[in-house]
Amino acid sequence: MKYVKKLPGIDHELSDKLCNDGWKKLKEPGSSISAVLLSVPFMFLLDGVTMWISYLLKPELFNFLQSDGLSLTINLNLEALLFAAALLIYMFIHEMLHALCIPNFINSDKTCWGLNGLFGFVFTTEPLTKGRFLLVSCMPFLILSPAAIFIFYLTGMLNTFTLLLILINAAGSCVDFLNILLIIVQVERGSVIINNGFETYFTPIN
Numbered sequence: 001m002k003y004v005k006k007l008p009g010i011d012h013e014l015s016d017k018l019c020n021d022g023w024k025k026l027k028e029p030g031s032s033i034s035a036v037l038l039s040v041p042f043m044f045l046l047d048g049v050t051m052w053i054s055y056l057l058k059p060e061l062f063n064f065l066q067s068d069g070l071s072l073t074i075n076l077n078l079e080a081l082l083f084a085a086a087l088l089i090y091m092f093i094h095e096m097l098h099a100l101c102i103p104n105f106i107n108s109d110k111t112c113w114g115l116n117g118l119f120g121f122v123f124t125t126e127p128l129t130k131g132r133f134l135l136v137s138c139m140p141f142l143i144l145s146p147a148a149i150f151i152f153y154l155t156g157m158l159n160t161f162t163l164l165l166i167l168i169n170a171a172g173s174c175v176d177f178l179n180i181l182l183i184i185v186q187v188e189r190g191s192v193i194i195n196n197g198f199e200t201y202f203t204p205i206n
Helices: 012-020 032-038 040-057 059-066 078-100 130-144 146-154 160-172 174-186
Strands: 002-004 111-116 119-124 191-196 199-204
Touching (some): 012 191, 032 040, 040 174, 078 119, 130 146, 130 160
């Protein structure tokens, strides 16, 4: 796995080869902007589920507007700097959880990670089974949002600071869940999937 400065574009030679070999192209958004816009309902859904779980475990968290907890006002103070650092670490862990689910990701020359503006990404052109693709897509949300709520609660660390990290991670997983929906609806069971820039191809396993 290597570091790159921007998300790789479409390899048109690979697209032609896959089409000639009988692979089907997934119907999906053609740009990151359109993908984010289409993912907005998932953003509300994932944050809603996350807040509901948090409320069941610790309802007093939602009195933060009247408490002396984490301020929602952005100030250049130590607390804001600490939160920014924690958010960067959380984002890095999010991307590494994607990578951990990719077989042999460390030695793969088809897998890369990087930062695109304020957002991180992991990208691979390694062929993945449908089940593996779904696992790669959902793992960061499951570990860093629902599971993290229980971990922070059991360790006494569930507070407005950690809850905000968890909610940002949940919101940031919205495009992953849009991809999950597209794969579930369009790709038959037992297929292999390959990403190529903003294009995704699939074919049944013979």
